[in-house]
Amino acid sequence: MEAEQGNWFAVRTKPRKELYAKTNFECQGYRVYLPMCRTWRSSARRRERVIRPFFPGYLFLYLLPHEQNWVSINSTFGAIGAVRFGNFYPPVPEYLINALRQREADSGIIELAPRRSSPFKKGQKVTVMIGESVVSGLFQEMHDDNRAIVLLNILKQQIKARVPIEAVTTYAVA
Known part of the structure; x- marks a missing residue:
């Protein structure tokens, strides 16, 4: 007997509640992928590196056919609902998830390429x-x-x- 094949699905989360939703989905037994990246945050007096979601407001769930309980998924704390078009929930291609995971460093963070250095000076x-x-x-x-x-x-x-x-x-x- 073959193992059931599942798919990845995108789920919208409430603003800045990606980690909260991830924890709640994991508590329900779902396999969750929340790609994170290191970025800059500026405040009034300083600029610092922080870790944030690669896709703000979204995470991915790997669901087997019998786990596609959209009512439960859409009512999970921190989540708004699965991405859908009418009654169709489009799966996220496996190669996209694999490509994101391949870009992750050992820390599990996607390291973005640094900005290309400027060939000109300000005011030139x-x-x-x-x-x-x-x-x-x-x-x-x-x-x-x-x-x-x-x-x-x-x-x-x-x-x-x-x-x-x-x-x-x-x-x-x-």
């Missing part, structure tokens, strides 16, 4: 290619790995813009 004069036009500006900061925030000089005004980093080059005097 740069030029930006916008279509076929070249616009001068001042580099402000990296927004993410692919975009930079630049103050563009357009019509004698500085306009803050988020542009692809590939479009930004050092200022060249003609």
Whole structure:
């Protein structure tokens, strides 16, 4: 006789209640996966590294067909309910869960890649290619790995813009 095959399902949780919901699901005997990551939190005077859910407001349950008691799952403390479309509860592909687990360090935390270091300094004069036009500006900061925030000089005004980093080059005097 073959073992029953289950599926992973996404469950929405109440805001900042992922760990509370996880504990309550585990107390009911469910297999729970709550991927966590290390991120920055800023407060009035300091910036610190904290561990938070990788998908805020969600966790995953592995359910065998006989465990798919949606009324019980949806009424678990800390949970809002399983993700569904009408009466259809879409399973989360196993490869997605496996890919998340493969990214975890030995601590069980998903280590995010550090932000790419900025190729420019804040306030540095740069030029930006916008279509076929070249616009001068001042580099402000990296927004993410692919975009930079630049103050563009357009019509004698500085306009803050988020542009692809590939479009930004050092200022060249003609």
